[in-house]
Amino acid sequence: MEQTLIPFGLLEGRLVRAIEVANGLACGCLCPGCKTSLIAANAGLKNVPHFRHAKTVDCRAGYESSLHKVAIALLVERKFIVTPDFEEIISGSTHDGGALSKVVRFKGRSLTATRADAEVVLSGVTPDVIYEVDGHQLLIEVRVAKKIDHDKHTRLRALGLSTLEINISSLDMRTICDPGLFEQALLHDPSNKHWVHSNRGVQMVNEAKAELATEIKAKNETIRLRLEAAAAERKARAEAIRLRRQGIKDFGSSRVTQAVNLPVRQPLREDKSALRQKILQRAELIAASIQRSVAEWGGQAAQCDTCLMVNPPASAHCAHCGAARGLNPVTFTSDYARTALARLKCSPRVDRSFEQVPKLKP
Structure with a gap:
C-alpha cells in the first residue's frame, strides 16, 4: 500500500529523495521516524522512486514525519505562499421569521515574507512556520495527517494572529517525489489551503454583522409599525360596528319616546x-x-x-x-x-x- 512507502530518507542529517541516492541498501539512509535502515527503490520505471524499511518494523512515523519536515523546510527556504480566498456567510432573522444574510469574502493573493522561522513557541503553542509579511505575522500549519488537530487550532486562534493551514495529507507519491510538483502543491495551489483564523476576515465579519443588525432592526421597526397599524384598523372596525349597533339601539329608543309623546288618538307606546x-x-x-x-x-x-x-x-x-x-x-x-x-x-x-x-x- 502507498501508505507504507516513505518519500524521504535521512542521510547525514538531511532529508533526501530516493532518486538522489544509490539504489538499495547502498543509499545509506535511515528512516526519519524510527531511525532504522532504509532501502531506496529507484531503479525501476514502473514505480515512483521511494524508500521502504530494510526490515519489517512497526513504524508509521516515517512517512508523515519526513513529509512534514520537508514541507516546513521548503516554506522557510522560499518565503512565499499563495493564500486562499476567505468566505463566510452570516445570517439573522426578523421578528416575523424572515431571513437576512451577508456574504463576507476577499480574494487570496501571493505573499512574500521578509523573514521565515520554523517551530517557534508562542504562548505555549508552536506553529510550524511564522512568516513576517508587511510588518505582520502570518502563522502557517502544515497538515500531513488525515485527522485535524482541533486542540492546536483552538490555541492558535487564541493568539489573535492570522493563521493558515496547508493540507497535503492527500498528495500522491508522484507529486511528493517530484520537486517541482511538490513545490507547486505546497506553495502555489490555493485549493489545499484554508484560513484557521484571519484578522482581516474577522474585522470584515464584525462590520458585516453590525450592518446586518442595523438592517434587521430597521425591518423589525417596519414590522412593528405594520402590526400596530393593523391592530388600530381592527380596533377602528370594532368601534364602528359598536357605534352602528348603538345607533340602531338609540334609534329604537327614540321611536319609543316619540310614541309615548303622541296625542291620545295615537298609540302611546310602541x-x-x-x-x-x-x-x-x-x-x-x-x-x-x-x-x-x-x-x-x-x-x-x-x-x-x-x-x-x-x-x-x-x-x-x-x-x-x-x-x-x-x-x-x-x-x-x-x-x-x-x-x-x-x-x-x-x-x-x-x-x-x-x-x-x-x-x-x-
Whole structure:
C-alpha cells in the first residue's frame, strides 16, 4: 500500500529523495521516524522512486514525519505562499421569521515574507512556520495527517494572529517525489489551503454583522409599525360596528319616546322589539325587491333613495313610497341578491328607510 512507502530518507542529517541516492541498501539512509535502515527503490520505471524499511518494523512515523519536515523546510527556504480566498456567510432573522444574510469574502493573493522561522513557541503553542509579511505575522500549519488537530487550532486562534493551514495529507507519491510538483502543491495551489483564523476576515465579519443588525432592526421597526397599524384598523372596525349597533339601539329608543309623546288618538307606546321587527321586515321587503330585479329584470333596476325599494328599470317614480325624485339606476348580481338580506340587516340605511317611510304602499 502507498501508505507504507516513505518519500524521504535521512542521510547525514538531511532529508533526501530516493532518486538522489544509490539504489538499495547502498543509499545509506535511515528512516526519519524510527531511525532504522532504509532501502531506496529507484531503479525501476514502473514505480515512483521511494524508500521502504530494510526490515519489517512497526513504524508509521516515517512517512508523515519526513513529509512534514520537508514541507516546513521548503516554506522557510522560499518565503512565499499563495493564500486562499476567505468566505463566510452570516445570517439573522426578523421578528416575523424572515431571513437576512451577508456574504463576507476577499480574494487570496501571493505573499512574500521578509523573514521565515520554523517551530517557534508562542504562548505555549508552536506553529510550524511564522512568516513576517508587511510588518505582520502570518502563522502557517502544515497538515500531513488525515485527522485535524482541533486542540492546536483552538490555541492558535487564541493568539489573535492570522493563521493558515496547508493540507497535503492527500498528495500522491508522484507529486511528493517530484520537486517541482511538490513545490507547486505546497506553495502555489490555493485549493489545499484554508484560513484557521484571519484578522482581516474577522474585522470584515464584525462590520458585516453590525450592518446586518442595523438592517434587521430597521425591518423589525417596519414590522412593528405594520402590526400596530393593523391592530388600530381592527380596533377602528370594532368601534364602528359598536357605534352602528348603538345607533340602531338609540334609534329604537327614540321611536319609543316619540310614541309615548303622541296625542291620545295615537298609540302611546310602541315596544322596541316590535319596532325592530318592523325594521327587519323592511329589510326583507328591500331584499325581495332586489331578488326580483335579478329574476325578472336581469339585475337592472331603479332604486329609491328614500325607501331603498327597487323598481323596474327607467321608473319615473317609486311604486312603493311615491317618491318622484331620487331614483337611481342600479345593477345587481345574483351573488349580491343571495346575500342582500344579510347585508341589509347590518345597514343603518334600512333604519332611515323606515324612519322616512314608516308605511309603504300596498
